[in-house]
Amino acid sequence: MKVYDENILKDGQKLVIRNAQENDGQGLIDLLQTVDSETRFLAREPGEFNFTLEQEREFIKSTMNADNNQLLVGEIDDIIVANCSVGIVSNNKRYLHRAAMGISVRKKYWNKGIGKILMNECIKWCKEKGVEQLELEVVTQNTRAISMYENLGFEKYGTKKNALKYNDGTYADEYYMILFIE
């Protein structure tokens, strides 16, 4: 198991960043189900994430030895409080210069610096892999995430109209953002 860093957060808590392991299945299911119900800015309605433990373990396993993607978890006191995934957008040669990513942190742990630490690990992975541009899509109202991305050097390159349609019938637009990696 590769432990990337043990970070002491602003409030003194110790955050461990490491690759997800097969036995993180339940911890990751708990995290995803929690964050889906805490924010409207992710891809699923609350309760929509329905992987079984076996499916989640298989998914994690597929990431563990993969060369083209990385799944990191952030852990405090043995509880997974955040995850961050990054991967090459396609294995076709014409796309190997691009990676895409996603990130979530449990609400209770927002604003402690966890998001930024995980983002920097993603950027480091891109540099190691020779990725030239890191891309993401973010709901245009997600000002917290947008300012995090902008502080890291991402810029907006367009808007996808009505990217999400919620259960209540309303829509949200998304920005495309890209970080060009030197």
Ligand SMILES: CC(C)(COP(=O)(O)OP(=O)(O)OC[C@H]1O[C@@H](n2cnc3c(N)ncnc32)[C@H](O)[C@@H]1OP(=O)(O)O)[C@@H](O)C(=O)NCCC(=O)NCCS
């Ligand atoms: C977006 C998210 C990942 C940020 O994680 P976090 O751990 O709270 O972020 P951090 O504490 O590391 O803060 C990082 C940056 O976010 C920005 N930020 C944090 N709190 C903010 C606030 N209240 N208002 C505006 N910007 C804020 C700042 O730029 C901050 O950098 P700084 O500390 O150098 O000023 C987290 O809020 C989250 O998981 N949200 C729900 C899921 C989500 O929206 N994911 C992204 C989908 S594209």
